[in-house]
Amino acid sequence: MEWFEWLLSREFRQFLLDNNLFFPLLFVVRLLGVTTLESFVPARKVPYRSVLFLDIIGFAVLVYFTTPAASYLRSFIAVKPMVPESILTLPTVVVFLLYYVVGDFGAYWMHRFWHLSPIWPVHRWHHSPTSMY
Numbered sequence: 001m002e003w004f005e006w007l008l009s010r011e012f013r014q015f016l017l018d019n020n021l022f023f024p025l026l027f028v029v030r031l032l033g034v035t036t037l038e039s040f041v042p043a044r045k046v047p048y049r050s051v052l053f054l055d056i057i058g059f060a061v062l063v064y065f066t067t068p069a070a071s072y073l074r075s076f077i078a079v080k081p082m083v084p085e086s087i088l089t090l091p092t093v094v095v096f097l098l099y100y101v102v103g104d105f106g107a108y109w110m111h112r113f114w115h116l117s118p119i120w121p122v123h124r125w126h127h128s129p130t131s132m133y
Contacts, residue, residue: 013088
């Protein structure tokens with residue numbers, strides 16, 4: 001059980017942040033959690049085998065193009081975001097839940113921002129698919 005205590009420790013959270021592993025771990029946890037939930041309570045039947053190839057392509061684009069480009073652009077931002085000490089002292093589970101709620105709130109408002117009239121022509125393609133899973 002010592003490893004479990006380490007997973008819940010501040011040391012583990014700092015390890016994740018120092019090695020840029022927070023977002024990959026969050027992605028895996030969300031993927032496994034949402035996929036498991038979707039398998040038990042599906043919104044609709046999804047032919048996973050037929051969409052798996054496109055999912056892998058999308059993931060590869062995200063990992064090998066979008067993330068490096070964002071990291072490069074981030075180097076030009078003068079103000080670096082810092083995680084407050086009070087957040088790091090919270091239990092790991094609470095930090096993940098807090099990130100999920102705050103991140104989802106931020107993503108919602110960013111998406112709403114993309115709907116403003118000057119930006120809408122660029123964002124419109126996102127709403128064009130006729131079927132989704």
